[in-house]
Amino acid sequence: MTTTTAPTRSWYKRNEIAVTPWLFLIPGIIFFALYVIFPIFQSFWISFHEWDGLGEKTWVGTANYERLLGGDRKFGISFWNNVRWLALYLLAIPMGLFISLFLNQKVFGIRLYKSLFFFPFVISQVVVGLVFSWFYLPNDGLFDIIVGTVGIDVSGGILGNPNTATYGIITAGLWPQTAYCMILYLTGLNAVDPEQVEAARLDGAKGARMLWYVILPQLKPATFIAFVVTIIGALRSFDFIAVMTNGGPFGSTRVLSFYMFEESLSEFGFRMGYGAAIAVVLFFLMLIFITYFLWSMYQDEKGAR
Structure with missing residues (x-):
């Protein structure tokens, strides 16, 4: 009587379920490491050098950072302008939320309204900047004409005044950013559990209470x-x-x-090391905020278990 042994399966067949996802992920991981992770570490390395981008690098240690933090007036202005951008740009989130709540209604012509509010998102930021530059033109711009009708004199235009120029640019940036937040919240509203909403209505919740206690908790991923x-x-x-x-x-x-x-690439500089030091500061600013929100979401998820 002859016995047959089952053929030995290959290592891949034995581990197919665990390995196959990684085969799809590896190309993305390689590109992410090559074009994101590696440049980050390269910026750190360059920031400790004096370099014009072409010749030999000269090691200067922390000299670039000492110059940044030791009274560089341009850096101070840039930093506080970024703080203004952060504070005011966040207005796009509540504005996007309230527009999405309006557009989530079933009324006549809502598709047209959605298209109009979505329009700024599909335009290039360069085009948005040009449109607002024309809007702010002194004397001939629509903004000057509008404020002129109520007797307000904007000498030199919004963009020509150092005290108002930054706020004028932030307003231009808020237009497409609000549209983007609106799209995120519209997507989130489609996933809101109607049973929870109906149960809240039966308990007498409506208006602001419904929004705060029922809708917003379900929109946390979109908010993040x-x-x-x-x-x-x-x-x-x-x-x-x-x-x-x-x-x-x-x-x-x-x-x-x-x-x-x-500092790095314009005709004023070609100081790649100093530009890299500024990039590192900017990277850490982003990292602090993003880490904070990731930690907040993790704590919320942990508390919900």
Whole structure:
């Protein structure tokens, strides 16, 4: 009597369920490491050198950081402008929420309203910057015409005044950013549990109480993404400044990303080491905010278990 032995399965067949997802992930991980992780560490390394981008690097240790923190006026202006961007750009989140609540209604013509509010999101930031530059034109711009009808004189225009130029650019940035937050919340509202809403109605909840205790807790994932994307947008904010004021007037609208460009690649600088030091500071600012929100979400999830 002959006995047959079962054929030995290969290592891949034995571990197919565990290995197959990694086969799909590996290309993405490689590209992420090559184009994100490696440049981050490269920026750290360059920030400890004096380098014009072409010749030999000269090791200077922490000299670039000492110069940054030791009274560089341009860095101070850029940093506090970024703080203003952060504080005011976050207005896009509640504005996007309330617009999404309006657009989530079933009324006549709602698709047209959705298209109009969605429109700023699909336009390039450069185009948005140009449109608002024309809007703010002194004397001939629509903004000057509107405020002129109520007797307000904006001397030199919004973008020509160092005290108002930054706020004018932030307003331009809020337009598409609000549209993006609106899209996130509209997606989140589609996933809201109708049974919870109905149960809350039976308990007498409505209006602000319904929003605060029933709707918003279910929109936490959308809120988290909105916060992260808005913070990143506020901290980079390069396109609008480059198109609308090029850092002026008198350098009053510079932010860290624009100052980094000026130092590293513009005709004023080619100081790659100093530009990399600014990039590192900007990276840590983003990291602090994003880590805080990740930790907050983790604590919320942990408490809900």
